[in-house]
Amino acid sequence: MSKGEETKQKILQQALMLFSVKGYEETSLKDIATSVNIKAPSIYAYFKSKESLFENVIDVVMDEYLFFIRSQADTDVSLPTEKQLYTLMDNLNKYFYKQNLGLFIKRYGLVPPEKFRDYLLHKYNESEREIRKLLYDILESSSKPYKSDLDTVVTSFICVLDGLFTYLVNYSEQEYEQRLKAAWEVYWQGITTS
Amino acid sequence: MSKGEETKQKILQQALMLFSVKGYEETSLKDIATSVNIKAPSIYAYFKSKESLFENVIDVVMDEYLFFIRSQADTDVSLPTEKQLYTLMDNLNKYFYKQNLGLFIKRYGLVPPEKFRDYLLHKYNESEREIRKLLYDILESSSKPYKSDLDTVVTSFICVLDGLFTYLVNYSEQEYEQRLKAAWEVYWQGITTS
DNA sequence: CCTACCGATCGGTAGG
DNA sequence: CCTACCGATCGGTAGG
CATH class of the missing domain: 1.10.10.60 (Homeodomain-like)
Structure with a gap:
């Protein structure tokens, strides 16, 4: 270099x-x-400008995030579905707690500045679509019956994920763990027939 | 005046x-x-300063929000628990979609500026505590058995709420409705014995 | 509630 | 990659 x-x-x-x-x-x-x-x-x-620099940073962050999401497709398919789903949720959140990328995505993904709104939301939606893909892959390769249809199971997963995302930075990792545990317990009970 | x-x-x-x-x-x-x-x-x-003006705005917003939360305690206790819980979740979110208060709380509650961080998080935590109180009231006055203990049921509710909150402004009210429907279906199935 | 004004800082350019 | 510099704007004060 x-x-x-x-x-x-x-x-x-x-x-x-x-x-x-x-x-x-x-x-x-x-x-x-x-x-x-x-x-x-x-x-x-x-x-060439501060705006341009910022857009370059957006690309760095979102490309790295997308790369990470896609890398999660390598989970062991022989593991039970619950384990696979839980690991995905935990890994996605842990990723945010580890570096500034999480804070960046939280700050500019949740309340994007006017100037970069369209660009940011486009990238943000792309990442959500990638996560949805991972979920469909896991769920479809599972023989388990689910209480709700796949779309509902997936959308609900995303909602819980976004809820936990909210706690990033404002709460300690320990507090996050407790909330993850609670949210996961209810979520998993909610999608499986007991 | x-x-x-x-x-x-x-x-x-x-x-x-x-x-x-x-x-x-x-x-x-x-x-x-x-x-x-x-x-x-x-x-x-x-x-006396821009900072002082901002702090005054924080008070206006959070006091109004707390007042609204407390007003939700008046729900008809004769209604089924599901209806009471669902109405609470929907009302809390609808409140955000109606005025700038929601956007304000999202912007400064999720990623508070350094200067006002402690003050904002204190107010934010207060509102969460008030919501938890409402939930305990509803759940304890219900004869229904729940799959998880109350703390888990309540924390999980908050997490779903925060997830939906995330969609404010970035998504249309219609998109929000769909996600609420999915999240609620799984949440309700998750806390009740079928 | 206004006019007149201040020092500090901002993003950005010229020219090397 | 730097020095020297620019116009614009910022929060804030004095004095009425």
Whole structure:
């Protein structure tokens, strides 16, 4: 990687961190530059505007997220369905707790700024579709009968996932664990015939 | 109401609207003043700073929300438990779809700005506690047996509620209705013995 | 409730 | 990648 490319990547990483923690308007180009040890105008050697930089960060975050979601397709199909579904839900949430990506997606996916609204929601919907695909794969390869039709089972899963997502950052990982446990217990009882 | 008090209320209302739609940093005092037909410095006749104005808006929003939550305690106890719980979930969400309050709570409750973080989360937790109280009241006065213990049933309800909350503004009310239907079906099946 | 005004900071450009 | 610089806008104050 060339020196210039290296700097560009550093800018993207620091911008991701600052945009996630402080927000778009609250983060100045000077903030970003300082954390990369360059001067603010130098950023324009790599990005044509603050907006453009932000859009690049969106791509980094969402591409990485989509890659992670798709990597979850490798779960062991011999495992019981419950285990597969639970692991998926937990992994998706754990992913958010581990890095700034989760905070970024929460901040800009849930309340997208006007300027980037369409772009963000498009990416956000794409990730939901990918998760739905994973769910259909798991559910269809299972012989278990479900109390509700597949669409309902899947949509409901997404809703619980989004609910847990809400607790990111505001609550400790321990509090999250408790809520996951409760939500999962009811969800699983709700879709299976006992 | 005196002329001055009237203006103060107008400022609070417009500030609520703009802070909800655009965000704290993206809303200037000039924006607020213009929409109230006064000049920006005049705001200082009523509030000592932008931060102070914002805190006042927080109080308006959360007090109104708490009042609404408590008003939900008046549901007809003779109705079946399912109906009572469903109505509560739907009413809480409908409340958000009706006014800017929902957008405000979503924006600042889910990703609170550093400066107001503690204050906002405190108010937010208070509202969750009030909702939990309503749930315990409904569940305890019911003779129905539940598959999980009360804490689990309640926490899970909150999680579904928060999931649906997530769809506010990003999705149409119709899309919300579909997701509510799916989430509710599974939730209800999950807590009751069939 | 207004006019006049302030220092600080913002995103961005020119030119190297 | 930097220095020097720009116009615009910000929250806020003085004094009425």
